[in-house]
Amino acid sequence: MPTRRRFLLAAAAATPALTLTAQAQQSEKLPPAIAALTNRRAEAVPITLAEREQRLDRARALMHQNKIDAIVITTGTSLTYFTGLRWGQSERFFAWTLPATGAPFIVCPVFEEGRVRERMEAKPATLPSASTTRVYTWNEDEDPYQLLAKALKESGLASGKIGIEERTQFVFADGIAHTSPTLTTTSATPITYGCRSIKTPAELALMQLANNITLSVYKACYESAQPGMTNRQFSQLVDTAYTRCGVTGDASCQVGEYSALPHGSLQPQIIREGEIILIDDGCTVEGYQSDISRTFVLGDPTIAKLDKARKVFEIVLEAQSAALATARPGVQCQAIDAAARDLITAAGYGPDYRHFTHRVGHGIGMDGHEWPYLVRGNATPLAPGMCFSDEPGIYLPGEFGVRLEDDWHLTEEGGKMFTAQSPSLEHPFANA
Known part of the structure; x- marks a missing residue:
């Protein structure tokens, strides 16, 4: 089952080690936040x-x-x-x-x-x-x-x-x-x-590392982004950052009206102050994947035209939290989708799939999308050890889109995020 993710080479070997001199020369050419990233492959414990x-x-x-x-x-x-x-x-x-x-x-x-x-x-x-x-x-x-x-x-x-x-x-x-x-x-x-579908502690540890690396890469690239940069240049920054971390990964980047397309556009785009930027995808660690989306802006956070976007962001963040809060062992998969969709509909962005155009989440593990799926009609009961994305979104064609995505796993007590949620458009990594 194809996904938006470009094929990640799960079998990729570790990035060849550079000499200390080469590393220093390479780091001098990189933005400071990306140069500060370090190889983390040694943290990964392979499946026995x-x-x-x-x-x-x-x-x-x-x-x-x-x-x-x-x-x-x-x-x-x-x-x-x-x-x-x-x-x-x-x-x-x-x-x-x-x-x-x-x-x-x-x-x-x-x-x-x-x-x-x-x-x-x-x-x-x-x-x-x-x-x-x-x-x-x-x-x-x-x-x-x-x-x-x-x-x-x-x-x-x-x-x-x-x-x-x-x-x-x-x-x-x-x-x-x-x-x-x-x-x-x-x-x-x-x-x-x-x-x-049921991950062991060893699998969860690899997924935690993959999510940690992705969030650190996103944060470093956000801190390195500049108005005037193209979306492809931003994606190249992400590629470089993952290489610094010693893993294979990527990210799509959609700007302004193109962020209203959940899987983006091939059109060249320019990052400008005050425009919505939506990034998505993840990395692979010992075959286990992450999948994170962040929506943010660069520049002056007081720009008036962002008032609507801020309100939409808050609704999406509440929907993401509602989906996670619904998760308990035995709860049906479709109930997680309903929790987020009902909140978005009540906020005026319904009915149904009108502006929240996809399911709220998918299983994740060795495949970016795998069983089970958090979608209406799926009565599969949740069980401890299952892992999913939690990715509600609101998409307004011709204007912008907002999606927040973090991965989580189910415990006996409920859902637990691998990464901290994004608190705002202007400070997307304040909790990271």
Whole structure:
């Protein structure tokens, strides 16, 4: 499911270390607030092999509950989540399969076996059950789906129900579905979502770090911004700031009337005093993401034309707080959206989706947007460990838009923000 976020390279390696001389020379050319940022990768504690083994145990328990006999995962985030493998998508079938009972196995092209085994034997180890994982290989003129059926049969699954991960390419899903008349396919989402939606303390720590870094980058770029700068130059400042922090990230920047487009415009824009600026996106730390939006102005805060914008800002801030305050274990996802939407409607910016044109939030973790979603009609109950964005907005076409977004996670006591909320247009980072 595509999102506004430009693809973040979750597998990106640490930024190569500069010599002290090069660092000093680079810092001299940067705005002071950005030059003051430091590399924070050492603060990130990777997910351990033991935790990935626990993920497999959880997945098997969910498979038994949902009467699914195995799940097949080709590439993407779920593969990394369960195995630590980062495998690029191609037209050739590659899959990691976890039976509900028995050892996992991999199906891959024969010429990729060496690369697979290299990762299986890597130190520190990331692939759970590596010693019992069998690798099945296929040549270019062979049918990989028949090989998958053979591997399943050797795992005791001559028949049964196979769960396919939701982001699997159609050509692969279709091949799996037609591989054997005794095997049926279904969605693996109850398994993958069931595991990934509840974050462990280790995952929460990585998300906290990602959010902390994003807020520090935004603050440094806000302090470095100048009237006359283009929105693209601002985004480049953000890129540079993330590089200083040792992570991969980005931010869109929309100015004035273009801030009324929730995902922005490609039109070149100039930052001017007293005009609304809306920035959005985040970074990735050990595969875990942040997603923060801030709306602010530069220059004289007494400009009269900002009176309307200030009132809209206050409404959006109240809506963000109302959504968070509604969160409790067992509360339905849709109730969080309703809390923010009802407040915005009561303030005169309704009805319904008229000016608050999107849901109030999405799940977040290893994907910027993932299950579950805070939207009307989603009766999924909240559970401790779930993580979301909280991002109400009011968009007035031809004028401006205001969105405030912070990420939060659910505790037994209620929702807890990873970052401090923005208090005002004129001082967006006063609480940071």
